[in-house]
Amino acid sequence: MNTDTVFKEIERMRNEMTETLMELVRVPAIAPQSGGDGESKRAEKLVQILKTIGFTELRHVDADDERVPSRKRPNLIAYLNGETKERLWIITHLDVVPAGEEALWTVTKPFDPLVKDGKIYGRGTEDNLQEMIASIYAAKALKNLGIKPKRTVALCFVADEENGSKFGIQYLIGQRLFDKNDLVVVPDGGNGEGSFIEIAEKSSLWLKISTFGKQAHASRPSDGLNANRVGMEFALALDKMLHEKYPTRDDYFEPPESTFEPTKKEKNVDAVNIVPGEDFTYFDCRILPRFDVEEVLKEINMLAATFEKKTGARITIEVVSKTVAPQPTDANAKIVTMLREAVETIRGIKAKVGGIGGGTCAAYFRRVGIPAVVWSTADEMAHQPNEYARIDNMVNDAKIFAQLAMA
Numbered sequence: 001m002n003t004d005t006v007f008k009e010i011e012r013m014r015n016e017m018t019e020t021l022m023e024l025v026r027v028p029a030i031a032p033q034s035g036g037d038g039e040s041k042r043a044e045k046l047v048q049i050l051k052t053i054g055f056t057e058l059r060h061v062d063a064d065d066e067r068v069p070s071r072k073r074p075n076l077i078a079y080l081n082g083e084t085k086e087r088l089w090i091i092t093h094l095d096v097v098p099a100g101e102e103a104l105w106t107v108t109k110p111f112d113p114l115v116k117d118g119k120i121y122g123r124g125t126e127d128n129l130q131e132m133i134a135s136i137y138a139a140k141a142l143k144n145l146g147i148k149p150k151r152t153v154a155l156c157f158v159a160d161e162e163n164g165s166k167f168g169i170q171y172l173i174g175q176r177l178f179d180k181n182d183l184v185v186v187p188d189g190g191n192g193e194g195s196f197i198e199i200a201e202k203s204s205l206w207l208k209i210s211t212f213g214k215q216a217h218a219s220r221p222s223d224g225l226n227a228n229r230v231g232m233e234f235a236l237a238l239d240k241m242l243h244e245k246y247p248t249r250d251d252y253f254e255p256p257e258s259t260f261e262p263t264k265k266e267k268n269v270d271a272v273n274i275v276p277g278e279d280f281t282y283f284d285c286r287i288l289p290r291f292d293v294e295e296v297l298k299e300i301n302m303l304a305a306t307f308e309k310k311t312g313a314r315i316t317i318e319v320v321s322k323t324v325a326p327q328p329t330d331a332n333a334k335i336v337t338m339l340r341e342a343v344e345t346i347r348g349i350k351a352k353v354g355g356i357g358g359g360t361c362a363a364y365f366r367r368v369g370i371p372a373v374v375w376s377t378a379d380e381m382a383h384q385p386n387e388y389a390r391i392d393n394m395v396n397d398a399k400i401f402a403q404l405a406m407a
């Protein structure tokens with residue numbers, strides 16, 4: 001049986017793949033800290049889908065989490081046995097980020113998916129359902145044709161990727177489900193041609209900055225201390241300081257420099273005529289691995305101390321999440337070579353190996369010395385309004401996964 005037969009079988013299921021992806025979009029899976037009830041409902045839907053496809057033995061590795069109604073964060077593994085015990089893991093995540101500003105969704109509502117011009121629109125279509133469906137249908141094509149792949153395919157669906165993976169891949173790694181001989185693909189990032197294989201990442205540092213002043217009537221501001229103003233000034237000063245102190249570029253990375261972005265703001269007072277006594281703002285920092293994250297934090301705290309002195313407000317810096325970049329995956333690791341070859345054979349292009357902003361499941365594998373690659377073909381619409389997945393990318397990436405299983 002040649003690979004063309006498998007690829008044709010994948011092509012034949014194009015519409016079914018699209019329908020299945022849309023079914024999953026309709027069941028949101030948002031983390032409790034973003035106001036959602038976790039991934040359980042979506043996981044149930046996925047179990048139904050997998051059973052229909054013929055994955056009878058599913059392994060559930062749920063992590064307890066009191067914050068969600070089901071009290072668990074579901075993680076799921078579906079195996080397709082191969083000729084050898086060598087395992088190809090394809091890791092995709094169940095959770096999605098919230099819709100964001102609904103008014104910006106002009107094509108369709110975030111959880112009401114729509115097909116238009118060869119793209120499926122909806123929250124989570126690209127991040128990470130496109131590749132989840134691609135991995136499932138790569139395995140389904142092999143099943144349909146009665147092909148036993150060379151190596152065992154383990155489709156792994158995890159929770160909590162968007163908020164640090166404690167209840168997702170970190171939990172699974174803690175359960176010792178993986179070993180150093182595993183081949184691990186995390187299709188959760190890449191470019192529009194599928195010509196970028198990520199083997200390294202930046203450190204990531206998320207901060208909550210709280211500014212405490214004194215609430216007052218807005219007509220008598222001198223009775224209070226406006227935490228909103230101090231908070232804004234501090235955020236801008238911090239933004240400037242970080243960019244000035246860390247301008248270094250490393251062309252191995254994409255983008256080549258460290259990034260420091262003021263992102264989320266928490267709502268403050270309910271009325272226009274109140275001087276806010278509190279202000280909460282957040283920063284997302286992605287730092288080149290050559291820099292010490294603790295050193296960056298120290299600089300930030302020093303600036304906060306200076307501001308406290310200058311303004312009389314109290315400023316606290318809380319680390320919401322911190323991931324220090326692990327040792328990169330060896331550029332000559334087997335999975336890197338296999339993927340390069342698959343991309344070259346099927347698409348006729350040479351893939352570049354490099355680093356990105358980080359924050360995918362692959363980092364946790366690298367930390368325990370298991371080589372992992374991040375790869376997919378995507379327009380990088382993740383977390384944006386009008387997020388979409390190209391149907392062609394979903395179908396063509398499924399072929400790559402099938403090739404990785406067979407070659």
Ligand SMILES: [Zn+2]
Nearest residue numbers: 093127128188
């Ligand atoms: Zn993702």
